[in-house]
Amino acid sequence: MIDWDKQVLGPVIGVFGEPAEITPQSGSPYSVSGVFDEAYKAVDGFSGVESITSVCPVFGIQASACPARPQQGDAVTIIRLGITYLIRDIHDDGHGHLKLLMNYASGG
Template sequence: MIDFDAEVLAACQSEFGRQALYAPSGGAPIPVSGIFTDGYKSPVIDGDGNPAWTTTAPTFCVRASDLPSFPAKNDRVTIDAKQYVLMDARPDGVGWIVLPLKVAG
């Protein structure tokens, strides 16, 4: 059986990852690497033909094996000197955790 974390996730993180500082609530910050996707707004047309907006939150995806414990709401991530607050933690079942974020402030 393939070690998905070591063979696939590590390669993705190595190729596309960015350095960040992960600060668990009540714990010391640690450096981590992960894949960051900034949030965006995009226009859509609703069912009545009216313009509307849909938003996507920024996300930071990390290997579970790189974190000291499972992420919790309100943990913080600093990427390129910009601080974000963790809104949720969504494990994918194979070792990857998607962290939806919001800008701290």
């Protein structure tokens, strides 16, 4: 069986990851490393219309790096940018990776 967290996610975040801080709506902030993309483009080709495209910032992290699962409304501060985002949706790939789709909150 493949250990996705150790063999895939860990090395990817080790190469492309950058520091951030997640501040839950309740609880203490914690540091995490993840892959940030300021303009992730999602395309929905199954909506019944030709396609719906949305662009938003995302932050990909290992679920195992979080003391508690991030929730909608939690804040994510990308340290390099000094910008804070709020999590609007979480996509779990089933192998230990969480894609946090976010909205701009403040900073920068």
